[in-house]
Structure formats: structure tokens, C-alpha cells
Amino acid sequence: MAERAVVAVALSSMDSASWIEPLRQACATAGLDARFEVWDGRRIDARYAVVWLPPPQLFAVERSLRAVFNAGAGVERLLAMPELPPGLPVLRLVDAGMAPKMAEYVCFFLARITRALDRFLGPNPLRDWHADRPRGAPPIVGVLGLGAIGARIAQAVAAFGYPVRGWSRTPKQLAGIEAFAAGQLDEFLAGTQILVDVLPLTDETRDLLDRARLSRLPRGAHLINVGRAGTIVDADLLALLDEGHLASAVLDVFRVEPLPADHLFWHHPKVTVTPHLSGPTPRLPAARQIAEGIARLEAGAPAAALPGYVDRARGY
Ligand code: GLV
Numbered sequence: 001m002a003e004r005a006v007v008a009v010a011l012s013s014m015d016s017a018s019w020i021e022p023l024r025q026a027c028a029t030a031g032l033d034a035r036f037e038v039w040d041g042r043r044i045d046a047r048y049a050v051v052w053l054p055p056p057q058l059f060a061v062e063r064s065l066r067a068v069f070n071a072g073a074g075v076e077r078l079l080a081m082p083e084l085p086p087g088l089p090v091l092r093l094v095d096a097g098m099a100p101k102m103a104e105y106v107c108f109f110l111a112r113i114t115r116a117l118d119r120f121l122g123p124n125p126l127r128d129w130h131a132d133r134p135r136g137a138p139p140i141v142g143v144l145g146l147g148a149i150g151a152r153i154a155q156a157v158a159a160f161g162y163p164v165r166g167w168s169r170t171p172k173q174l175a176g177i178e179a180f181a182a183g184q185l186d187e188f189l190a191g192t193q194i195l196v197d198v199l200p201l202t203d204e205t206r207d208l209l210d211r212a213r214l215s216r217l218p219r220g221a222h223l224i225n226v227g228r229a230g231t232i233v234d235a236d237l238l239a240l241l242d243e244g245h246l247a248s249a250v251l252d253v254f255r256v257e258p259l260p261a262d263h264l265f266w267h268h269p270k271v272t273v274t275p276h277l278s279g280p281t282p283r284l285p286a287a288r289q290i291a292e293g294i295a296r297l298e299a300g301a302p303a304a305a306l307p308g309y310v311d312r313a314r315g316y
Contacts, residue, residue: 008039008046010054026291076201089303090310098279103156105278142192150198189216201228202315211236
């Protein structure tokens with residue numbers, strides 16, 4: 001019988017200890033015999049690691065790792081670690097319960113924008129039964145990035161009756177979603193009134209939405225970013241909000257997190273800041289995906305055959 005797999009858990013801000021029990025439960029369900037240990041810097045001869053922004057020395061100390069599981073969808077910071085061994089397979093979460101929560105978050109803000117709900121909220125709410133009601137055609141919503149999360153968002157938005165278009169690196173056909181591919185970004189943006197950014201951060205998407213691209217959006221467009229902040233040039237976004245080209249921005253992700261207290265986004269009247277909570281990683285579904293992945297690797301499956309296998313050259 002194969003020796004019991006030891007799994008190092010190094011989740012920094014996500015509180016490693018709180019993941020041990022869900023991981024154990026998920027293992028029992030997956031029929032996997034593994035021991036999970038919060039990684040404290042000492043070598044435990046781990047065969048796998050479950051990480052979120054792990055300490056860099058993990059990879060130098062644990063030299064028997066066969067794969068590393070990222071306890072989130074975005075892997076840009078893990079891939080940027082020079083300590084990450086080049087040949088070590090990296091797996092990321094695919095949906096794992098994040099997608100429906102992020103879709104809910106986006107739909108909440110769509111209702112807020114399209115019904116001008118801010119009028120009725122806050123310390124001085126409008127108390128007018130006859131307040132304007134929008135009765136025109138719903139705005140066109142454009143979803144940038146159609147992976148597991150973007151696709152779920154696009155479908156949730158379409159289910160509320162919005163015309164939805166989606167842009168993805170490789171063409172994707174989703175029922176009810178008008179598809180745009182790589183060479184059609186400008187055309188996609190020109191017809192988008194509410195832009196939802198769900199892009200991962202890669203060499204191709206870094207600074208993608210700069211002044212020129214954001215200016216393609218029609219005047220009065222809104223932006224919701226639940227992907228990665230590095231896809232948008234902050235200064236260009238602020239300038240277009242100030243000039244009135246863009247009506248508002250809802251930002252859940254930032255180039256520096258936590259967002260520094262003196263950052264202009266906190267204080268800008270057209271910007272809503274939320275602290276990276278649109279899709280908090282739910283522990284049990286995430287643990288299940290990780291345990292199933294380990295079980296399949298232990299059974300001899302190649303890492304590249306698993307959901308969430310990261311193509312390092314592509315960046316996600
Ligand atoms: C959150 O941002 C994630 O990458 O899962």
C-alpha cells in the first residue's frame with residue numbers, strides 16, 4: 001500500500017488551522033488517506049501543499065512536493081514567486097463555490113446601478129413614492145473573461161433579462177451570450193454599457209484596460225471589477241471617471257491589498273470599494289476539490305488531466 005500522503009497547509013491570511021477540518025472531511029469523502037499539517041517552517045516531507053501566498057521558503061524546505069494546490073482561483077502571485085520550482089505542477093480552484101457568490105455580487109450592483117438605488121440608501125434617503133423608474137431597454141452588460149466564474153456571471157446576468165456579451169481569449173459559445181474573441185476587444189467594449197471584469201492577471205491582460213481601451217466604452221458606462229486590479233490602469237480609470245466618460249466603478253480588487261488608507265479609490269465619489277469579498281473561498285467546496293485532486297494524483301492521474309491545472313506559459 002502506498003505510504004500515507006502528507007499535505008502541508010500554508011494559507012497565510014486565510015487562516016490555515018481553520019482549513020484542516022474541512023480538508024479532513026473532504027478526504028474522508030474522497031476515500032483518500034492523507035495527513036494535513038499546518039506548515040510551520042519545519043520540514044514535514046510533504047507530498048502536496050495547499051497554499052495561498054505561502055512563505056517562499058516552503059519550496060526550498062519541502063523538496064518532495066509532487067503538486068501544489070492554490071486555495072483560490074487566481075495564481076498570478078504564486079507563479080511570480082521565484083522560489084516556485086519550474087516543473088512543479090500547480091492546480092487552482094475552479095469555481096469551488098466562488099462563482100455563484102460572485103454572480104450574486106455582480107447582480108446586486110447591476111440592480112443598484114439600473115434602479116439608481118443609491119437614492120434610497122445612506123443617511124439622506126429619498127422618500128418619494130413617485131421617484132423615477134427606469135423603463136427603457138436594459139443596458140448591455142459585457143463580461144470580460146469567460147472562465148468558470150465569468151461564464152457563471154454572464155449566465156446569471158442574462159437570466160435577469162440583460163443583453164449580455166462576453167469576451168474571452170479563446171472563442172466560447174455560451175447559450176444566450178453574444179461571443180467576442182481576442183481580436184474583437186474594441187468592438188466588444190464599444191457596445192458595452194456595464195463592463196464586468198473577471199480577467200485573470202497574466203502577461204496578456206496586464207494593463208489591458210488603459211485609457212485608450214476604457215475610452216471605447218460608451219460615455220456613461222459603468223465598471224465592475226471582480227477579476228484582478230492589474231488588468232486596469234488605475235490612473236486612467238480615475239481620469240475617465242473625473243472627466244465624466246465613465247459614470248461609476250465598483251472595485252473589489254486592488255493592485256495593493258489591503259488598499260492603502262490614503263488611496264484615492266477610498267475617497268472618490270464615483271468609486272465603490274469593497275475589500276476583496278465578492279467570492280470568498282468557501283472552505284468545504286474548496287477542500288473537496290483539493291482532496292479529489294490529491295486522490296486522483298495518488299491514483300496515478302497526470303496533473304495536467306485535473307481540473308484547474310495551470311498552464312504556466314498561459315498564466316492561469
Ligand atoms: C481570489 O481572488 C481568488 O483568486 O480566488
